[in-house]
Amino acid sequence: MTDTLAPSYDPTEFETRLYQQWESSGVFKPSGKGEPYTVLLPPPNVTGTLHMGHAFQHTLMDALVRYHRMRGFDTLWQMGSDHAGIATEMVVARNLALEGNGETRDSLGREGFIGKVWDWKRHSGDTIERQMRRLGTSGDWSRSVFTMDPMAAEAVVEAFVRLHEQGLIYRGQRLVNWDPVLKTAISDLEVVNEEEDGFLWSIRYPLSDGSGSLVVATTRPETMLGDSAVMVHPDDERYASLVGRTVTLPLTGREIPVIADAYVDREFGTGVVKVTPAHDFNDYQVGQRHALPLINIFTPDATVNDVAPEQYRGLDRYEARKAVLADLEAQDLLVETKAHKLQVPRGDRTGQAIEPYLTDQWFVKMDGLAKRGMELVERGDVRFVPANWINTYRHWMENIQDWCISRQLWWGHRIPAWYDEAGRIYVGRDEAEVRAKHALGADVSLSQDNDVLETWFSAQLWPFSTMGWPNPELMAERGFDRFVPSSVLVTGFDIIFFWVARMIMATDHFTGQVPFRDVYITGLVRDSHGQKMSKSKGNVLDPLDLIDGISADALVAKRTTGLMNPKTAPKIEKATRREFPEGISAFGADALRFTMAALAGPGRDIKFDLGRAEGYKNFCNKLWNATRFVLMNTEGARFDGLPQPVTDAERWILARLDATAAEAAQHFAAYRFDLLAQSLYEFAWNDFCDWFVELAKPALNGGDEAAASSTRHTLLHVLERLLSLLHPLVPFVTEALWQQVAPRLGIDGDTIMLRPYPQGGDIDDAGHADAGADVEWLKAMVTALRRVRSELNVAPARQVTLLLAGASARDRALTTRFETSLRFLTRLERIDFIDDAASAPAAATAVVGELKLLVPLEGLVDLGAERTRLDKELKKVDGEIAKSQGKLASDTFVSNAPAAVVEQERKRLADWNLQRGALAAQRAKLG
Template sequence: MTDTLAPSYDPTEFETRLYQQWEASGVFQPSGKGEPYSILLPPPNVTGTLHMGHAFQHTLMDALVRYHRMRGYDTLWQMGSDHAGIATEMVVARNLALEGNGETRDSLGRDGFIGKVWEWKQHSGDTIERQMRRLGASGDWSRSVFTMDPMAAEAVVEAFVRLHGQGLIYRGQRLVNWDPVLKTAISDLEVVNEEEDGFLWSIRYPLSDGSGSLVVATTRPETMLGDSAVMVHPDDERYASLVGRTVTLPLSGREIPVIADAYVDREFGTGVVKVTPAHDFNDYQVGQRHALPLINIFTPDAAVNDTAPEKYRGLDRYEARKLVLADLEAAGLLVETRPHKLQVPRGDRSGQAIEPYLTDQWFVKMDGLASRGMQLVENGSVKFVPPNWINTYRHWMENIQDWCISRQLWWGHRIPAWYDAAGTIYVGRDEADVRAKHSLGDDIALSQDNDVLETWFSSALWPFSTMGWPDSERMGERGFDRFVPSSVLVTGFDIIFFWVARMIMMTDHFTGEVPFRDVYITGLVRDSHGQKMSKSKGNVLDPLDLIDGISADDLVAKRTTGLMNPKTAPKIEKATRKEFPDGIPAFGADALRFTMAALAGPGRDIKFDLGRAEGYKNFCNKLWNATRFVLMNTEGARFEGAPQPKTDAERWILARLDATAAEASQHFAAYRFDLLAQSLYEFAWNDFCDWFVELAKPALNGDDATAADSTRHTLLHVLERLLALLHPLVPFVTEELWQQVAPRLGIGGGDEAATIMLRPYPQAGDLDTSGFAAAAADVEWLKAMVSALRRVRSELNVALSRQVTLLLAGASDADRTRTARFDASLRFLTRLERIDFIDDADTAPAAATAVVGELRLLVPLEGLVDLGAERTRLDKELKKVDGEIARCEGKLASDTFVSNAPPAVVEQERKRLADWNVQRGALAAQRAKLG
């Protein structure tokens, strides 16, 4: 046995070591040879840590990268991270508060605070990249780009200046999602809509002429201070005569019109709604259609401003709500208050209710860009996988709004716009550029815009900003012409709008290229019950905890620390201790990766089950033990070239290897990682580790030295090729085992690849197996015989050490020939004392029976078992077979099935029925013998 391979599988002993060796060797970098293959890493937030969604997508990306690297492609996985404006400002501000020296964001000022952010970035900002390494991500870290790096920042400024010069960027006043705590606009992706208990208030709005009133229902009565109209449906006969008249807005005294618009739901409430264009996105659209005034009643921190009546000014929005309701009730205008479920938009960072807020922002005009972006997908330049996601993309593109790109932050790409004392806007690459372009002397004071660009703007440029654009020399050095378009983008469906679409539009606009050929859309990783993972639910799993293990106490502490609602901590602790009483064991990166791949069905969410990870750790252990067996039985052996098989078992396993290699290539091409994992698992576990290892033993232990030597060569060859097949999914264990196997095949040294990462990936036809079909069929027969006999022994509870007699009835000439050929294997694998052929099974003594094709296998029971127990077993088996026969007969009796199913399927069902009837006859005959 080898002295260098550890006796047991322990991933903690080698995974970190191997990764350090890989990275140091430079193997992750493009080779400069072969056809290019590239993937863009969706840049994770610099504040982030690896979560299950990352682990899922990064596993799939890494599998693709490793596969194509082994196929000889010039492979680039472009790494990087996003500066995450809001999240980073919050982290650094929180750290300042914890330091306790009185420093705050505002006391430091813009430059001082940004300096603190860069300090934090240097010491703590690369956590997620370190964690990606632990997962095994084989990206080119030497080319990693941070969105605030000078190269990326230059691209951002250039893009803004060009878009502005083309009239595609403008500054204007529009409604945005506003976080009143962070005091900045945020994107839709940063808004979480939560169902909450609220109220629906009905309020009476008097007609201005005193002839009556209209009753309006609202969930936000405080915003009535900014109402511009009340609205009814144009076909609602109840209110037709009132359209064009006015009502007097309660508490404000303003007269506002009654308008008609099809947006109104006549069935909701009274069929009359208030219109507040400055505080509701739908109302804003109505206001645009009807030219209504935009009346903003809030300050940036969501207090009532001076536009409202004096008594409400300065009040927080919820305090103002209380006073508005009290005043309405006192005036007799509050008609009804009733409980109501409503969707409350909250900022995912601050947890505060988001305000639709009217403010001056920078926007990108999207109509023309979106039309071109749609065309590139419709004409196949960019392909979605699964293809149904094009519908989601199309819907958003056809209903697109101008893109708000400004944020009221300090950390980020500051908008390259300057203002003079009169408020004139000048856009340029820097202040010197602005002064030169507009002939502005030093006597004219300029101040730069305080806002920064949202991170999605710089991310939209990712496909080409990472390639050195706009500097042509730098683009050449980084391989723009070689790696753009990239081959595939692996990403979640939730950012098709925010990132995928914008990359398509921006890359085409600035470079004339599409950013990627394929977009592989993944689902969400959910918990084992199908629930979305969230900290508030206490069901989040940390990938590193699965890789390296965590105690129950530490897991509880992690899940209950920093909760937005600390009252839920006891419930979370109880659930965690119930589900993980002993914590989480260390599964290793390979087991986690294989689990992710196996669950990666096309475009659907996955339920992550720890049991699967445990099972795939056992798979890695199985592979480890099989390798130890091979190494033990090939000690001192050295082979060159392809094996020349001498036994049927060798020919069979080589044919199975060829078929599995073909399946693997098909599954990679179709992004069917689940089918890939299933195919490789079955070949590794069943065909190689179980069957071929067992089928090899008679040859290894036999007297035929030629067959024994050939079997050793085939064992090593197939194992080495199996490790290569598995490597993209489970890179660590395959590398560790390959390092032991490769030298015995004369590879891994000298000019050969010293790592499995650079070995050719197995392809169908690597070895000519065209003449192996007969041998493969014979071995399948042998497997069926061994399985049937082992099943009989197991059901009879016959000890493995005890030899039994086998009687064969109904044998064809082929059965007799195969029995003779595999006599030694049958005896060795099933512990047979003798094998006898009999002409008539009915004349045989009481025996346990199995059927292989039309051959009946009988194991005499005398002296082996309790005959009563055998009667019970046969009755149970007969019941099972009767059920199968009934199912077949039911299908064949159905005119619908026989008429509509393909002829081959119908014929297969008839054959199944015939086979089941043969088995039933044999079992019934044997049962009759036992009385």
């Protein structure tokens, strides 16, 4: 046996070491040869850490990259990270507060704060990249791009200036999602809508002529201070005569019109609603249709401004609500207050309610870009996998709005626009260009726009900003013409519009190319119960904890630290200790990766179960032990070329290897990682480890040197090819084992990563097909006999007699041919043919096709004791069956017990019945 392969599988002993060898060797870089194959890493936030969604998607990307690298493609996995404006500002501001020296974002000023952000990025910002390496990510780190790097920044400025010159970027006043804590506009993706308990208030709005009133229902009475109208449905006969008249807006004295619009739901409340265009997105659209004034009553921090009546100015929006309601009640205008469920939009960073807010922002006109983006996908230039995601893409693109791209932050790409003292706007690549282009002398004072571009603006340029655009020299250096378009983008469905669609539109607009050929859409990784993983639920799993292990105490601390609602900590701790009383053991990166691949069904969310990871760790261990067996039995051997099989078992395993390789190629092409994992698992575990290793033993120990030598060669060859097949999914264990196997096959090279990936389809001759059918017969015989031995509790070393009845000519021929293997693998003393099973002595029976296998019981077991034991077992099982049947016959139990409990009882009954059938059959054999 080799002395360089450890006696047991322990991923902590070699995974980190192997990764360092790979990266230092430069094997992750493009080779410059072969057809290009490019994958773009969706750039994770520089603030981030590796989470289960990352681990899932990165595993699939890495599998694709490793597969194509082994197939000889010029493979590039473009790495990088995103500056993540809001998230990064929050992290650095929080760190400043923790330092306790009195420094804040505002006290430092813009330049000082940005300096702190860069310091943080240099020292802590590459955490996720270190974690990605631990997972086995084989990307070209030497080409990694940060979205604030000079190359990427040049692309952002160029894109903005060109779009502005083309009339596609403009500045205007519009309603946006506004976070009053961060004091910036945010995207829809950063808004979480949560159902909460609230109230619906009914308020009386008097008609201006004193002839009556209208009752309006609202969930936000404070915004009535900014009402521009009240609205009814045009077909609502109750209010038809009032349309065109006015009401006096309570608490303000302003007169506002009664308008009609089909947006109104006649069944909601009284069928009359208030219209506040500056503080509600739907009302804004109504306001545009009816040319209503936009009355903003809030400041950037959501306090009431000077437009409102004096008594409310300076109040927080919720304090203003209390004051408004109190004043309405005092004036007998508050008709009703009732509980009401409502959707509250909250910022995902701050947890604060988002305010629809009217501000001046920069926008991109999207209609023309969207039309072109839709055309590219509809005609197949970009393909969605699974294909049904095109419907989501189409829906968003057909309902597109102009895109708000400005953010009121300091960290990010500052908008390349300057203002003179009169407020005129000048856009250019820098101030010098602006002055030259507009002939502005030194006496004209210019100040740059304080806003930065939202992160998605730079992210949309990722396919070509990473390739040096717009600099021709950098584009040539980085291989723009070779690596654009990329081959596939692997991403989640939740950013099809926010990122995927924008990359399609931007890449086409600026380069005339599509950004990628395929978009493989993954589902979300959920917990084992199907719940979304979130810190507030306390069900988050850290991939690094699964790879390297974590104690129960450390896991509890991780899940309960920094909760938005600390009161939930005891509940989370209790649930965590119940689920992980011993913490989480180390599974290694390979077991986690194989789990992710095996669960990656087409586009569906996956329930992550630690039991699967444990099973795939066992799979890696099985592979390790099988390799140790092969190495032990090929010590000192060295073979060249392909094996020339001598035995049927060899021909069978070579045919199975060929078929499995062909299946793998099909599954990779279709992005069916689940079927790929299943196919490779079954071949490795069942065909190779369980069967071929067993079938090889008679040849290795049978005295036929030709068969023994050929079998050794085939063992090594199939193992080496199996390791290559598995490598994209489980790179570490396959590399560790391959380095021991390869030298015995005369294979030169330092890494399995550059071995050709088996493609299959090479074996189609009848000899292999016949051998396969014959070996399947042998496998069926061995399985049947082992089952008989197990049922009879025959000791492993005890030899038995086999009687064969009803044998066909083929059965007789195969029995003669495989007699040595049958006797070796099932511990047979002898094999006899008989004419009639009825004339045989008392025997345990099994059937293979038409052939009856009989194992005489006399002398093998104490028949009387065995009958007694089985009768006892049957009585016990009958009791359990009666108990279970009684429960299920009870209407009280079936009606009142939880559905899961009832279903569990039905399963128990089915299991007991199966067990009884097996015991009864065994008892019948004994007479």
